[in-house]
Structures are given as structure tokens and as C-alpha cells.
Amino acid sequence: MFEFFASLFGYVLNFIYQLVNNYGLAMILFTLVIKLAMLPLSIKQQRMLKKNSKMQEKMKVLQFKYKNDPEKLNQEMMNLYKTENMSPFSGCLSTILQFILLISIFYMVRSPLTFMKKVDTNTINSYVEQIKQEGKSVSAAYPEIDLIREVDYLKEKNPEDNQIDKLGINMEFLGLDLSKIPQQNLADWTVYIIPVLYILSTFVSMKITTSMQTGKKKKEQEVIDITEKKEEDSEEKPAEGEFDAMAQTNKMMSWMMPIMSVSISLVAPLGLALYWLVNNLAMIIERLVLNKLIKED
Numbered sequence: 658m659f660e661f662f663a664s665l666f667g668y669v670l671n672f673i674y675q676l677v678n679n680y681g682l683a684m685i686l687f688t689l690v691i692k693l694a695m696l697p698l699s700i701k702q703q704r705m706l707k708k709n710s711k712m713q714e715k716m717k718v719l720q721f722k723y724k725n726d727p728e729k730l731n732q733e734m735m736n737l738y739k740t741e742n743m744s745p746f747s748g749c750l751s752t753i754l755q756f757i758l759l760i761s762i763f764y765m766v767r768s769p770l771t772f773m774k775k776v777d778t779n780t781i782n783s784y785v786e787q788i789k790q791e792g793k794s795v796s797a798a799y800p801e802i803d804l805i806r807e808v809d810y811l812k813e814k815n816p817e818d819n820q821i822d823k824l825g826i827n828m829e830f831l832g833l834d835l836s837k838i839p840q841q842n843l844a845d846w847t848v849y850i851i852p853v854l855y856i857l858s859t860f861v862s863m864k865i866t867t868s869m870q871t872g873k874k875k876k877e878q879e880v881i882d883i884t885e886k887k888e889e890d891s892e893e894k895p896a897e898g899e900f901d902a903m904a905q906t907n908k909m910m911s912w913m914m915p916i917m918s919v920s921i922s923l924v925a926p927l928g929l930a931l932y933w934l935v936n937n938l939a940m941i942i943e944r945l946v947l948n949k950l951i952k953e954d
Contacts, residue, residue, distance in 0.1 A: 660772075662757060663764035666691075667772035670765065674773070674826070681830025684928055688935040691758070692943070698754070703947040763921060766929040769826060770801045776823055784811060784824065802836050802926055828928070835928040851930040852922045858937040865941060 669690060674683040716734060723730035770776040785800050788807045791814070795803045808825045815821060828835040832847070839848040922930040 659757070659760045659764050662761035663768075663772045666761060666765050667769075667775070671773045671775075678827055679830060680769075680826050680828045680928060681833070681835055681931060684835070684931050685935050688932050689939060692936065692939045695754070696943075699943055700947060700951070703944075703951050759921075762932055763925060763929060766926055766932070767799055768801045769928075770804065770824060774823055774826070780820065784821075787811070787814075796838075796841070798924075799838065799926065802838070805836055830931070833927060835931060836926050838924065838926055839922070840924045848927060851927050851934055855922060855930050855934040855937060858934060858941065862937055862941050862944070865944060 666687075670683055670687045673686045673690070674680060677683050677686070719730060719733050723733060765772040770781055771778065781801060781804065785795055785804055788804065788811065789795055791810075793803070793807055793810070804824060805826050805828065808821060811818075811821050811824070826836075833850065834847075837845065837848050839852060842848045922933060
């Protein structure tokens with residue numbers, strides 16, 4: 658499945674590359690194209706988040722009201738979901754799509770000759786063997802990246818082989834070599850620029866999300882306070898464990914994808930980190946704009 662999407666994305670990236678003749682610029686434009694294609698889903702997700710905020714207020718009220726009757730509480734919560742026309746798993750689709758994008762684009766960046774240039778596997782393997790015989794180092798994880806670096810050498814050795822031109826990809830971008838892998842170039846400080854910028858943009862994105870939710874949480878707390886006053890005569894405290902566990906799970910999930918991305922960006926070519934960086938910046942702008950335009954129902 659991932660190879661199918663990697664091949665599909667490869668057609669798009671290669672089309673853009675043919676127009677701009679620069680891998681970095683092509684990757685930026687490719688990221689924006691994917692972001693625009695996902696915009697309807699982003700709008701739907703933002704609306705769901707707004708709606709879910711109001712749902713949380715109602716769920717807190719139910720939690721207090723039926724704190725001594727778990728069965729009734731579950732029944733009322735399911736009724737609430739039906740009334741609001743929402744599903745407890747409404748956010749799963751977005752997470753699944755993000756995961757598919759993450760892995761598929763990793764495949765494409767790891768093997769650009771296969772998925773972007775559509776070079777035959779046997780042809781790639783024959784050139785890889787050729788540079789190995791010449792004593793050149795070839796990574797087992799990224800043989801195509803090493804092959805791209807040795808294109809000029811292959812042309813020198815095989816001046817009449819026009820097929821070698823298919824292997825050439827201009828990966829120089831603003832003084833950075835996007836074919837470099839941080840893990841393999843620890844002494845080169847330039848390989849950390851894009852991953853560090855990506856990490857910073859991730860924290861900015863999470864900070865914005867947190868600030869947007871602060872007002873919602875205050876509103877929810879007001880509802881809780883009002884409900885608590887109505888329940889003063891009860892000796893038992895509300896069972897908030899389920900909601901606390903849910904909040905902790907959501908918090909953990911929000912950190913999982915960035916941590917996974919950062920880990921992969923250190924062992925993958927810089928082109929992948931560039932995609933994530935541009936995607937993050939576009940997501941920040943998108944979130945701010947949609948938050949202003951989309952009002953709560």
C-alpha cells in the first residue's frame with residue numbers, strides 16, 4: 658500500500674521537478690499541493706474540533722450527573738453522540754491519513770529513482786554494482802541516494818551511456834545537500850539546520866494548539882464548577898479518572914507523531930525533513946486561518 662502511494666506521489670513530485678529543476682523547490686511546491694488537496698479534510702477536522710469542544714462540556718455535565726451509575730452514564734454518552742451526529746472515533750481518519758503520508762513519502766524520498774524518476778530496478782541495481790566494483794561506498798538503506806551522488810563519476814566512466822542522465826537529480830538547495838543523511842554526516846553542522854527548524858516549528862504548532870484550547874478548558878471548568886455546586890450535598894467526589902486518562906492519552910498521541918518524525922528525520926535524507934518543515938509551517942498558517950473563519954455551531 659505504501660509503495661502504491663509513494664509511486665503516485667512520485668509522479669506529482671517529478672512533474673513539479675521537471676518545471677523547476679531543483680529538488681528542494683520541487684519538494685516545497687509538492688508539500689503545498691498535498692496540503693491543498695487535504696484542505697477539505699482539514700476544514701472538516703477543524704469543524705469537528707469546534708463541535709467536540711461543546712461536546713466535552715456536555716459530557717462533563719453527564720459525568721457529574723451520573724457519577725454513581727456508570728451504565729447510565731455510558732448510555733447517555735452514546736445518546737449524546739447520536740444527537741450531535743458524531744462518532745467517538747471521528748479523529749481516527751485524520752491520524753490514519755497522516756500515518757500513510759508519513760510512511761509513503763519516506764518511501765519516495767528514500768528511493769527517488771524508483772518512485773520519482775521511475776527508473777527500472779534492474780537498471781538501478783546494475784549501476785549500484787558498478788560503483789561498488791569501483792570501490793565506492795553504498796549504503797544498504799539508501800543505495801539510490803548514493804547512486805545519485807555518483808552520477809558525475811558514472812558519466813566519466815561511461816561517456817556514451819545516455820541512460821545515466823536519468824539518474825541525475827539536482828539536490829542542492831540554498832547551500833544544503835538534501836541527499837545528505839544526518840546520521841551519516843555527524844561532523845557536518847549543516848545537516849542539522851532543517852531538522853532543528855522542524856523541531857522548533859513543531860513546538861510552535863503545539864503551543865498554538867494549546868493556547869487555542871486554553872479558552873475552551875476555562876469554559877469547561879465553569880460548567881464543572883456550576884455542576885459541583887449543584888452536587889454539594891453529595892459526599893462522593895466525581896469520578897474524573899476516565900476523563901483524566903482520556904486527556905493523558907490525547908496528550909501522548911499529540912507528542913507521538915512529532916517524536917516519530919524527528920527520529921526518522923535523523924536517519925533519512927534531508928529532503929524528508931524539508932517536507933515535514935514546510936508541512937508544519939503550512940499547518941500553522943492553516944490552523945490560525947481556519948480557527949478565525951470557522952465558528953462553533
